[in-house]
Amino acid sequence: MALPPSFKQAHKEDLEAIVQILVKIANRPAQQIKPHLDTMLEQLLEPEERPFYETATPQEWVSAFREWVESHRGLNLPPLSDEAISRESIYGERG
Incomplete structure (x- = not known):
């Protein structure tokens, strides 16, 4: 499940701030951070399947x-x- 463009647009500033913080913490370029952040957000936003x-x-x-x-x-x-x-x-x- 990819993040919907509407989600990215609605949270554009917050996502960019998170990327910049992770760039500082991880000492890596934003291009390396963004795919990991997207994957993590997809997992967090995906509804959990009930047993x-x-x-x-x-x-x-x-x-x-x-x-x-x-x-x-x-x-x-x-x-x-x-x-x-x-x-x-x-x-x-x-x-």
Whole structure:
């Protein structure tokens, strides 16, 4: 996402002041500073994507879970035996 020209125009003086301060601090020419400043501003102005768990509907949760289950079906793993999942084998002497 590039900074819109309207943003650059609306904040032209502020952006130039920031560039001049960074030129002094970094001891580099403005041509080297501007691309980094643009990239940083793009990241700051870009709306953050909210995580799935905050935005998903119950149906989306169900769908995602089913997709996850299906993604494991092709692994061709042997099933666990009854002995492997017995209470005794899981808890041992703590039973």
